[in-house]
Amino acid sequence: MAAYTPSEIEARWQAAWDKEGVFTAVRDETKPKYYVLEMFPYPSGRIHMGHVRNYTMGDVIARYKISTGHNVLHPMGWDAFGMPAENAAMAIGGHPKTWTYDNIADMRGQMKPLGLSIDWSREFATCDPEYYGQQQALFLDFLEAGLIHRKNASVNWDPEDMTVLANEQVIDGKGWRSGAEVEKRDLTQWFFKISDYADELNAALEGLNNWPAKVRLMQENWIGESRGLQFAFSTTADAPKDHDRIEVYTTRPDTLNGASFVGISPDHPLAKALEADNAELAAFCAECRKGGTTAAEVETAEKMGFNTGITVRHPFDTDHHLPVYIANFILMDYGTGAIFGCPAHDVRDFEFATKYELPIISTFLPSEDADPKVTEAYVPMKTEKVFYNGGFAGEQWQTGEQAIATAIDFCESKGIGQGVTKYRLRDWGLSRQRYWGCPIPVVHCDDCGVVPEKKENLPIELPFDVTFDIPGNPLDRHPTWRNTPCPSCGKAALRETDTMDTFVDSSWYFARFTSPHADTPTVKEDAEYWMNVDQYIGGIEHAILHLLYSRFFARAMQITGHLPEGAIEPFNALFTQGMVTHEIYETKDERGRPVYHLPEDVKDGKLTDGTEVQITPSAKMSKSKKNVVDPLGIIANYGADTARWFVLSDSPPERDVEWTASGAEAAYKHLNRVHNISTRIAEMDKDNKGTGDDDLLRAMHKAIHDVTVGVESFGFNAAIAKLYGFTAVMQKTKAGYAAQHEAIKVLAQLMAPMTPHLAEDIWANQGGTGLATTAPWPKADEKMLVDDSVTLPIQINGKRRGEITVPADMPKDEVEKLALATQAVQKALDGGTPKKVIVVPGRIVNVVV
RNA sequence: GCCCAAGUGGCGGAAUGGUAGACGCGGUGGAUUCAAAAUCCACUUCUGUAACAGGAGUGCCGGUUCGAGUCCGGCCUUGGGUACCA
DSSP, rough: OOOOOOHHHHHHHHHHHHTTTOOOOOTTTTSSEEEEEEEEOOOOSOOOOOHHHHHHHHHHHHHHHHHHHEEEEOOOOOOOOOOHHHHHOOOOOOOSHHHHHHHHHHHHHHHHOOOOOGGGGGBBBBHHHHHHHHOOOOHHHHHTTTEEEEEEEEEEEEEETEEEEEEEEEEEEEETOOBOOOEEEEEEEEEEEEGHHHHHHGGGGGOOSSSSSHHHHHHHHOOOOOEEEEEEEEEEEOOOTSEEEEEEEEGGGGGGGOOEEEEEOSSHHHHHHHHHTTTHHHHHHHHBSSSOHHHHHHHOOOOOOOEEEEEEEEETTEEEEEEEEETTTTOOTSTTTTEEGGGGGGGHHHHHHHHHTTTOOOBBBBSSTTTTSSSSSSOOOOOOOOEEEOSSSSSSSHHHHHHHHHHHHHHHHHTEEEEEOOOOOOOOEEEESSSSSOOOOEEEETTTTEEEEEEGGOOOOOOOOOOOSSSSSSHHOSSSSTTOOOOOTTTEEEEEOEEEOOOHHTTTHHHTTTTTOOSOOOOHHOOOOOOSEOOOOOOOOGGHHHHHHHHHHHHHHTTTSOOOOOGOOSSSSSEOOOOEEEEEEEEEEEEEEEEEEGGHHHHHHHTTOOBBEEEEEEEOOOTTTTTOOOHHHHHHHOOHHHHHHHHSSOTTTSSOOOHHHHHHHHHHHHHHHHHHHHHHHHHHOOOOOOOOOHHHHHHHHHHHHHEEEEEEEEHHHHHHHHHHHHHHHHHHOOOOHHHHHHHHHHHHHHTTTTTTHHHHHHHHHHTTOTTTTTSSOOOOOGGOOOOSEEEEEEEEEEEEEEEEEEETTTOOOHHHHHHHEEEEHHHHHHSSSSSSSEETTTEEEEEOO
16 A cells, blocks of 8 residues: 655645646636735745745635636735845845845745645745836826825934834834934825825725624724814913914813813924923923834823913803813824813823813713712713713703714804814825835935936836945935936936835735736736735734725725726735744743743653753744744655645634644644545445445535535634544445545545645546546535434523434424423423423424423 | 734634534543554543432623523733834
8 A cells, every 4th residue: 555655746746737837827708717815925034834824725715716617816926125134134244135035035945845826927026126116106106196295204213323213123112222212203204195095995894795894893993983073272362473273173072061171292383382482391392202103102101291381261161261281192193183181081181180180070970960070080882871960062861972963063053163074094104214125216306396206217226235234224325326317307316215115015916916027017907807806815913004005005006097996995805814823942041041942842841851841822933932833844744735734724714723743743644544545445346335325425415515615714624624524434434436436536626725735646546537626626415415304402491401303394393292292391391381492493492491 | 001803621622692512632441463653443521420310611790582602791811903013
C-alpha cells in the first residue's frame, strides 16, 4: 500500500495546475464571474499562520466557485509602502526599497507551496512605480474634481528629533527614540473630503446585507450622525474684538436650562486670540498641547479647565451669565469646538463642574418627587420618559427624544439657532512626512502657489539615493529631487516632499487587480466585468478605516470616471476572520526578567535542559513573545494540506484559532486515514457486492449537503466536522465496490477546497476524469436526505424527561397522544391533566403540568 | 474615556429560541504486537449511585418565554478599533 507522501504529491499537483493554467483569470462573458479577494499582506518578510489561515479561507471559496462553474478572479499583491521599511533602514541599514522587494520575493516563495489558487500574473506591489504612478493620476483627478483640499491639522511633534511621529511612535506621551515629551503641532496637510460623503456612506451601509452586522454598526457609530441645535452665545463686554459670539453645537438642547458653563477647545480661535496677552492662559494652552493627538489619550487625560474670565449671556435670560472655560477634553475637530456644559446630565461635565465648583442644575428627573439636587449625573436612555422640572418646551413628562425635537423647534421659532445634522467623521488627512510612500504630485511655486504636476510627468518616482542616519524625511534634505520647474509658469519651483498615507494605496488595489498593468488606473471593460469583489476576506482590525476609505475611494473613482456606477460599494460580501494564537512559554533570567521560548524548543512543559516553563494562555502570535509557529516547518513536516486542514478545522473562521502541535498532528493522521481508505478501495475487487450500499450513499448525500452549506456560509469548521463523520462511516462500511468508489470520489471532491493536493491524488487514483479542481461540484439528492422516523425529546416543564420515536410525518395530535401516554409523563401528571402541551413537529414535545 | 465583539467540560469548540457539550485534542480501558510505534474499538461535563434514579450546569445579577448558551436590562473579564501601525 502506497504511503501518503505530501511533499511528493503537493509538488506534482501544483505543477499540474500551473501547466493547465487553471487559475489564470481571463474575461469570459459566457460564464458568471466571481471575484474573491483576501486583504493583501504587508511584506514583513515571513508568512505566519495568520496569513495561512486568511489565504486558505479565500482559497476554499475560490476553489468551490471554480467547481460550481464560475470564472474566478483570485489575485495577490503587496501592501508595500509604510514605516517598517524605514525603521529597518534606520535599525540595520540598507534601503527600504531593497528591504521591501527582498521581503516580497521571500514571502512569495513561502506562499507558493500552500497551493493557493492565485492568478500570479496579476501580482503587483504598491511600491511599484507602475502602481503608484496611477495613484498619482487618481490624486490629480480627485483634486480637479474638488475631492481634495488643504487645511491645518495637528500632528505629534518630537521637539528633540524635530520630526513628526506616528501615534505608534508615541509611547506614554514620549517620542520612541528621543524619549522627549511629545507635543501637538499644526501643519498644513492634504485632505480627502470624505466628510462631504458622510451622509451617503452612512445611508449606504443599510444595503450591505452581506457584511457582518458588527462592521456596519462600527462604521455607523464612527460616522456618527447626530441631530442637534447649533446656536451662539453672545459674549459680554469683556471679550476680545471679533469674538462677540461663541458658536456651540449640542445634541441635548432640552438641557439648556441646566447650562452652567461654556467650554471651548484649547485650539478654538477665541483661545488663540486670548493667548496673545494672557501669559497664564497661554501656559495652560501649552500644557493642553502636551501629549499625543490620539482620541484615547485626549479623552483619558485628567480633565483640566481654565477660566478665561469672559462670560456669555444665556439665550433665554440675558441677565444670566455663564463663565467661559478652556477645557482640554473638547476637540476642535468635532462640532464647533465649543460646548455648553450641563453637569446634571453629562458625566464629564459633572466631573468638571465638581472640580471647578460650578452649579449643577437638573432639568429632568426620574420622578416628580425626586430631589432636584442631583449627586451624580443623571443620564437615562433617550427613549425613557422622564419628568422635566426645568423644561421649556413640550410636555412635563416626555422622553429625551421628544424633548430634544421640541426644544429644537422652540429655539428655531425664537430665532435662537437652527436644528442641524452633524457627523463625527472627519476629513481624511493623507499627508505623511516620510520617504517610503507615494509622492504627492504637486509643486509649490512662489508665483503660482500650489500647482498640480502634469500627468505626462507621472510617475513622480522616489529618488533612490537617500539616507536614514538622521531623523526626519530624507526627501526634505535631498539635494536635487525637490527642484523642478513649475508646471504652470516654468520657473524654478519646489516639489511637495510629503508622501501619501499607506491607506491610500490599499483603498483602490482591488480595482487595480482588474487590469493590473494598464497605463490608466483602470480599464473600463475589465472593471465592468470583474467588479465588484464578490467576497472580501480580512481581519476585523480593518472594520473601520480601511473599509471606509475604500468605500469613499470607490465613490471618488466613479465620479472621476475610473469605476462604473455599480461599483460605488466595491465589496458585495465581507468576512472578518479571527487570529491564529498560541500559548506563550516563559522563563525568567537571573534578574527576573521574562525570557520567551519558541514552541519547538518546549516539550511537555519543559525546555530541552529540563527547565520548567511557565505557560500563559494563548495570545496572538507575535515575534516578541516567541509564540510563533513557522508555516514552513509545518509544511516540511506534514505538508500544506495538513496546515490548511488544521487552520480551518478547530474554530469558527470569525474567531481566533489556537495552534496546537497535537491538533496539527491529528489533522495529519486524518489525511493519512483518508489516503489509506482510498488505497483500500482502489485495491478492491471491482465486482464486489457488499452490504449497506444504501446507508453509505445516504451518508454521502448528507455529507454533500452539509459540506456545501458549510462552505457557502463560512462554516468551515462545521464542514470539516461533517467530513470527519463521513470518513468514519467510510472506514466502517461493508458496502460494495461501486458504492464505495462513488463515495470516495465524492469525499475527495468535498475535501478539495481545503486539501486540494490530496484530493487530486485520490481523484487520479480512482480514475476520475481531468482535474478534481475543475470537476463539477457534487449535488445532493434531496430524496436521500430525509429520514423516515424521528426521535423527539419529551420535556416536562422545560426539563427533558424522556423521548419517543415516531414516523416523520405523524400529525401533531397523534404525537401529543403518544407523548402523553409515556411513562414519564404519566408519572409527572399523577392522574391529573396537563395545563398545556406544546408539540413542535420534528423538534420537541413540552408538557406543562 | 468612547465604539464593537467574545466568554460553554481538563483543552479547542458544536448547538434556525426546542435533547447543552457535535467534531477534534487530551485522558482511561481494551484489541493487535514478543514488546513498542502505528492502527482499530469503547468510555470520558460535574455531582451522585454497586448500577439505575436523581441533582447541578453555558462569566456574574436580574427579566421575557411553555422552553434561554441563544432574546432584553445591568455588571465583570478579555480582545479589536480609536482617525499617522498595517
